[in-house]
Amino acid sequence: VAGAGAGIAAIFKSPLGGAFFGIETLYRRDMEVEALIPAIISAISAYVVSCSFFGLGHIYEMHFNIDSIFKPLPLFFFLVLGILCVPLSFLFAKTSAYAKHFFYGIKSVPNFLKPALGGLLFGVIFLLFIMLLTVICDYERACIDFTSGILGGGYGFLQLAFRGELTIVVLMCVMIAKIIATSLTLGSGGSGGSFVPSLTIGAALGGLLGEALQTFHDAEPGVFALVGAAAFFAAAANAPLTSLFVVCEISGSYELFVPALLAIVPAYMLSGDITIYPEQTETRRESPAHRREFFVDLLEGIRVKDACTKDIITIPEKMSVADALLFAEEQGHIVYPVVNERGRMVGIVSITDLERAREDCRMNSTVGEICIRDVVVAYPDEFLEDALQRMENFGVGRLPVVRRQKPSESSSAPEGIVRGEAELLGIITRADIIREHCRRRSLICRVP
Structure with a gap:
């Protein structure tokens, strides 16, 4: 728990987000409260070590006009963004589960070859989207932006999304393709995680809504992308506090606290049993580690x-x-x-x-x-x-x-x-x- 939080704190320079990540993601509707202090100590230590090597500052550079955000219409759309994250997180969780079931059911292929098969299917999906982008928009720029979101974790794509430098077409393609690519990779047995892909998918959804809103109203697509990333992870991983602190610490201030709260709360409340972590239990009562604590010995x-x-x-x-x-x-x-x-x-x-x-x-x-x-x-x-x-x-x-x-x-x-x-x-x-x-x-x- 403490180690997982330390990793998030060091990579994203988000000590509080990392600390709560460790204690929230174990359960859908509970927290590992006893681990809070060790998680905070570990996250802060990792943050200090990270800053000593890579310097102070934030991992992503963001510039936004706070006055354009605190208006009734943008605030309403942050609420809409949180609601939209729920069906998308459901799609991500179900696609991941289906991919895992699909590859597990292929008995004719040895297990050590299944990641290669997943990579082959991923390559086909990637080429299909590249061909689509060459038809409907500028080839070179769109392909580079799309590739930054699909290949690897998506760190470069997140930076572009938080700056508001991506087009609607690229954002939509990344949102769909990232779900498929991550599901194929993890379902086939390839190495990787769900945290950064979740942020990428959520950032694509938020950026898409921000770009659409900007066509008829003064909006900040980069802020929508950041809040969308957090709200999507809150819905997919049932980690609202982690998402809230990640927004504030990545942006470098608590000015986005209210917009983030408006999106994260409905996303978390409406998520129900949705989770990208199959081993995540409902509460501590169902956890094998705590079962005896709640067992009444008759x-x-x-x-x-x-x-x-x-x-x-x-x-x-x-x-x-x-x-x-x-x-x-x-x-x-x-x-x-x-x-x-x-x-x-x-x-x-x-x-x-x-x-x-x-x-x-x-x-x-x-x-x-x-x-x-x-x-x-x-x-x-x-x-x-x-x-x-x-x-x-x-x-x-x-x-x-x-x-x-x-x-x-x-x-x-x-x-x-x-x-x-x-x-x-x-x-x-x-x-x-x-x-x-x-x-x-x-x-x-x-x-x-």
Whole structure:
């Protein structure tokens, strides 16, 4: 998170934009708040290092007349720009997803050749647009401007767009071609990202609207391009604060705060589930990194007495091993509490213990002679979480449930282990715990 923000801060000389980029882009409707301070420190450090090598100043040069912007009609069109970014970001996200699905479905082409296939298709698209530009406008200038927006990230195109030096035809071609080119590149497995292409697409849309508005009103196409880039990224990546600070820090002042806000707010609010980052979750609750923080452990609130089985199948301690084997085969259980003539538990025996006694030729021995006397137990007033933890610690799948002994009756055995007689109340198994957990969870889910 901090590293991603530092990269944006260093490249675009936007420390606040970089800091919020790291904590916003993980979720569609949430932020990684705990990472804000580390992200700010990292972004500022990267910004200082970048300035020490490349000097102070802004990455893009911009000149605009603020008086022509703060008028009712231009401000209204900034709002329109934000709304227009929503369907375009939806188109970008869907095209990227379709391209990825398309290349994944081509089983006849090895994976290492798919980027080459994507590059071939990209080249065809590029040539088609070049041919189109040669027909409808000046060849040399239009092709250079178009190429600056399609090949590479689009940094040169952004500079031209922010200066307002691009024609309507070039802006429209770049807006469409960049969506296709980025989708083909990333979908085929080529290297690259979505941040700068998103800015390029948004700048093309904003510049297009600014140029159209300039035909009948005094407008600033460069400002529309900058705000369009930010609003489009806010809609496509669900990162409004990042977009807002990027506008202010690239322009070098907060004079564009209001126009940017007018475009970014509707773009973000109307974007819904649109995202160019497939792994972006809705909130921290859905994130694998934070899932346990929001998980209500139902086992902490359920007592053993509420989930244990009361109908207990026991084996008398005076029963022979031979009879016990037949009895266990009929019942089908693995472990049985061993009780004396008064019905009090004195031990526990398993099928393994009985089979071992048969192998040792002790078929006539009593169960009381071979059973385990130190029994791991659960108490009725314990929580299921404690019982489950005890099962895990001792490597068993079920625990007899016994009444707690009085201090005068207690032996020197540790907590959770009974030596001697104990009043048997039931038995708790892992299946009982899972069943009760599912039942309680279903009740919670039914609550409106």
